[in-house]
Amino acid sequence: MKKALDSKLSHILFPLIAVLFGIIIGAIIMLLSGNNPITGYSALVRGIFGDMYFIGETLRTMTPLILAxxxxxxxxxxxxxxxxxxxxxxxxxxxxxxVGLAFDLPAIIHLPLAIGAGALAGAIWGLVPGLLKARFHVHEVIVTIMMNYIALYVVNYIIRTFLLQPGERTGTISPSASLASPFLQSITDFSRLHYGFLVAIAACFVLWFVLWKTAKGFELRSVGFNQHASEYAGMDVKTNIVLSMVISGAFAGVGGAMEGLGTYQYMTVMAGFTGVGFDGIAVALLGANTAIGVVLAAGLFGGLKIGALNMQSQAGIPTELVDIVIALIIFFVASSYLVRWIISRLKKEGI
Structure with missing residues (x-):
């Protein structure tokens, strides 16, 4: 019981310390660059909570970050x-x-179909590294990195060849496939907040339920802990590896759907990566890979990104400084994993 309590406490404490260290070092960098950290961070906080518009934009920015x-x-x-x-x-x-462009359907069918298409596309993109990992033991990190570039260039080719409209973009989706919410926009001073935020919160519940309340979730976690023991217990390790990557890809695909159906209502030819998927790694690390932790970490990252704009306009501090703070937080979170590993090794050796 004491060990479980200590583990839970460390999962909460280490991320908080990482955030604190990131903010402190960010303040030092502000001082060294001739800026006032109190003025800077005050502007940052006002840029997150000082207006309903900024709150709405923070929630909107959180949406794809949560799913990633x-x-x-x-x-x-x-x-x-x-x-x-x-x-x-x-x-x-x-x-x-x-799907939002190609079909003319009632909203009750069209919107779920468009979201489902996003989930399916992400799942298929996750299937490839899952299969290679399960059948040929190809490391998923290498394959997934390469698949990022394939996705970027294939998507750009498809848009340019089949869907291109003036402005290097697709057409605007049908209103029946849109997540736009006049109500949410009106209560947040016409920010771009949309119903996708509710979808992201629902996805958190789905992750928690699948992993912790289903037999298949237990199998997936068991395979993650020890593949050999899981196989000895009669579990199909290869199938579970593939399924894990497929489900993970589906979450990411829904994150993309939130951008396409909610924030933008279209897709442009992309000069580079969105960065949301990579930020999702930091969000998961900071959130200790828990559903509630991911929501809180996405809130922090989303708030920093939106508040940085106000920090630049009101305090004259470059937005890149917030990127430095985020990088420092990630560094300290990663360091906490190393510290925990060293401590566990020392305990095993009785030191």
Whole structure:
């Protein structure tokens, strides 16, 4: 009981310390660059909570970050490292926009179909590294990194060849496939907040339920802990590896659908990666790979990204400083994993 309590406490304490250290070092960098950290961080906080518009934009920014974080967290929980969330998100974005453009259906059918298309595209993109891992023991990190680039260039080719409209973008999706919410926009001073935020929160419940309340979730976690023991217990290790990557990819694909159906209502030819999928890795690490942790970490990252704009306009501090703070937080979170590993090794050796 005491060990379980200490483990839970460390999962909460280490991320909080990482955030604190990131903020402190960020303040030192502000001082060294001739800026006032109190003024800077005050502007940052006002840029997050000072206006309903900023709150709405923070929640809107959180939406794809939550789903990207869930994708990474799900794979982590099952012993896999899915760095391909960015590519899975991109193909999910395109698939959802295509369904939103190509069909004329009632909203009650059209919207779930478009979201489902995004999930399916992300799942298929996750299937490839899952199969290669399960059948040929090819490391998923290498494959998923390469799949990111394939997704980027294939999606750009498809848009340019089949869906291109003036402005290097697709057409705008049908209103029946849109997640836009006049109500949410009106109560947040016409921010771009949409119903996708509710979808992201529902996805957190799905992750928790699947992993902790189903027999299949127990199998997936068992395979992640120890493949050999799981196989000895009669579990189909290869199938569970593939299934884990497919589900992880589906979460990421839904994240892309939230951008395509909610924030933008279209997709542009992309000059580079969105960055959301890579930020999802940091969100999952900071959130200790738990559903509630992912929501809180996405809130922090989303708030920092939105508040940085106000910090630049009101305090004259470059937005890149917030990127430095985020990088420092990630560094300290990663360091906490190393510290825990060293402590566990010392305990095993009785030191």
């Amino acid at each position: 974080g869930l994708a990474v967290a799900f794979a982590f929980r099952t012993g896999l490292f899915n760095i391909g969330v960015e590519g899975q998100l991109i193909v999910g974005w395109l698939a959802s926009v295509y």
